[in-house]
Amino acid sequence: MTETLRGLGVSPGRAAGRVRRMAGPPALPAPVPVADADREVGRALRALETTAADLAARAEKAPDATARAILEAQSFIADDPGLRETVEANVRSGSDAAHAVDAACAHHRRALEAAGGYIAERAADLDDIRNRAVAAVLGLPVPGVPEPGHPFVLVAEDLSPADTVNLDPGSVLALVTEKGGPTSHTAILARARGLPAVVACRGVSEVEEGTWVAVDGARGVVETGIGEEEAAEIRRRADAGRRRVATGRGPGRTSDGHPVKLLLNIGSAADLRPPPGAAEIDAEGVGLFRTEFLFLDRREAPGYEEQVAAYEAVFRAAPGGHVVIRTLDAGTDKPLPFLGLPGEANPALGVRGLRVSRLRPQVLDTQLDAIAEAARTSGTEPWVMAPMVTTVSEAAGFAGRARARGIARVGAMVEVPAAALRAARLLEELDFLSIGTNDLSQYTFASDRQHGELADLLDPWQPALLRLVADCAAAGRAAGKPVGVCGEAAADPLLAGVLAGLGVTSLSMSASCVAPVRESLAALSLKRCRENARLALGADDPARARDMIASGR
Incomplete structure (x- = not known):
């Protein structure tokens, strides 16, 4: 049975494929007593340093200047002295490294959200920094884009710049997120990569893994439960459209020559x-x-x-x-x-x-x-x-x-x-x-x-x-x-x-x-x-x- 979900179309194009979902953030274990505060501070700060360095390295490999600037800014946030001071203060107050990082990122996120405007746009960056730093403290792999071995439609609650910037358009056919808006980093980077994308799509998190879906990034529509043959036809038409568009050159004109x-x-x-x-x-x-x-x-x-x-x-x-x-x-x-x-x-x-x-x-x-x-x-x-x-x-x-x-x-x-x-x-x-x-x-x-x-x-x-x-x-x-x-x-x-x-x-x-x-x-x-x-x-x-x-x- 097909169902139509609606969100905001933020990057045009049509695509169809099976749903694959981003792994969730690393879960915090139960708090543990801190026997050596200096050692625990060191663990927490090293995790932030690792996160900042990894984001900086990703920025160096970014395919365009916009993506590079976004990742560099995120790296600066991870290396911010204020964030480091809050993490250290949390450890000195009795929190273990993982919980100290989690609480510090939550504190600074609230401050950014309260500021509103452009500053609030950076609040989501702290979620990604939190996930990466907590994973580093716990010795866990950082949640990332799945690799099922075939092209797929990526579904997530939201996507960080580090996840979005190096997506392979040959594997990821389209992006659909439960959160986000038309000016989010997901939207900006999806457009830069030419990936169809729909954000603020309520209900997409409930779509089962492996379900065939069609995504219309212009209209903001996601159709679930389509057949494999229909998906293949959508992909064929989308590929033909991309080839046709790629051959177009010259100034912007309407069909009757209006510039x-x-x-x-x-x-x-x-x-x-x-x-x-x-x-x-x-x-x-x-x-x-x-x-x-x-x-x-x-x-x-x-x-x-x-x-x-x-x-x-x-x-x-x-x-x-x-x-x-x-x-x-x-x-x-x-x-x-x-x-x-x-x-x-x-x-x-x-x-x-x-x-x-x-x-x-x-x-x-x-x-x-x-x-x-x-x-x-x-x-x-x-x-x-x-x-x-x-x-x-x-x-x-x-x-x-x-x-x-x-x-x-x-x-x-x-x-x-x-x-x-x-x-x-x-x-x-x-x-x-x-x-x-x-x-x-x-x-x-x-x-x-x-x-x-x-x-x-x-x-x-x-x-x-x-x-x-x-x-x-x-x-x-x-x-x-x-x-x-x-x-x-x-x-x-x-x-x-x-x-x-x-x-x-x-x-x-x-x-x-x-x-x-x-x-x-x-x-x-x-x-x-x-x-x-x-x-x-x-x-x-x-x-x-x-x-x-x-x-x-």
Whole structure:
């Protein structure tokens, strides 16, 4: 008997195979008395050191810069002095090494969750660190991806970056998790690997091992209990589709020639180099250069010369020389040691993005100086935008600082409803807008990006979110200025036509998503895109919107 389960589709594609489940975390044995506290502290800290070293080694082998940055950050957490101090204090209070590590990770996890925003996104990393360190203390193997000897659909409560980053697409056909959201590390890395994925799929943990299932990563649907012949046909069609998509080249266009630029989200020049054996990345430029990867985990800000070199490398390597560079997106929700910002009760609503320049103006000034110099030496004209712009005065102030340095194309991220509602007025001060759907969803629906029970509110198909996108695009058309999308919504091939129909002029995504989005757009006329946009805006919920577009109604 077949059953349909629904979650959030976070990485498009179809796949079918038998379910294989991730092993659970190592169980804690009963507590034991501590006879030698120094020895027990040593055991616990060595386990953390082993965990940090293993994650760092995995980062070195990561196939792309995004995965490498995620694993490096996780390694830093495992090696954090605060975590080590808590572990030692727990041992001195009478806990054995395994329980000391478990309690310390739980304590720091709660602290991250309470901080909200981006910091809360790192809470799940501590679960993986806990599992690895406890396994190291107990001398147990770390839970990992099963190896049944045949291709399979991987089902788990959630997946850590270390589990996801080196998955073999030849063995793992698709990912389905009970937890997670559209901006989770599972979602980001699944898209980067081109694996169909569904997260926040309730009931999938109850599907028996070995059951044949079909996964639709675009619609967020998992069908259980299908037959082996049906699974084989789904795989055949999926393989044919992947081969067809891989041959597509050229700019983003609808079937009747309406242009929609297809751009890349990157963190450094390394992201512009294809993996060994892969085809050259075929995109029309960079739509989001996240400069914060240059600043992460630094005790001191990168200097002017270092920044010039990093920016110039991207400007020279970018397809067509087109680069949209975002100034530092950090703050109390993404703490960087050198900023020295005071703690806040609610960092997600505090000093972050452009607001940091209120307290540390020299950080933005140095970055703008370096961007201007890198543009001059490389002979390019980058587009520069600020994150977390909320008011017209903020937009005008940023534009003035950038243009004073000779930067001609200045824009802003639209990440809060206030900016979307004032898009027309912002465009009187700016040259372009770029919509960050991840944060715009969070602030529009008052929904924490890491709250598993609220993941459906962060679905990029939410009609209220699409209405804000439509309003921004309408303001762009009226002003004759471009409005792009660089959030995770841009990577959804099914949603691409809707966004084009709303009037979005560019879509920016990870390199692996460009070809499927290109093919999806090429199959639709602009008239069809506009009709799809009308249907999606009129739907009462994202599942209904997605189903209407997928069925062609």
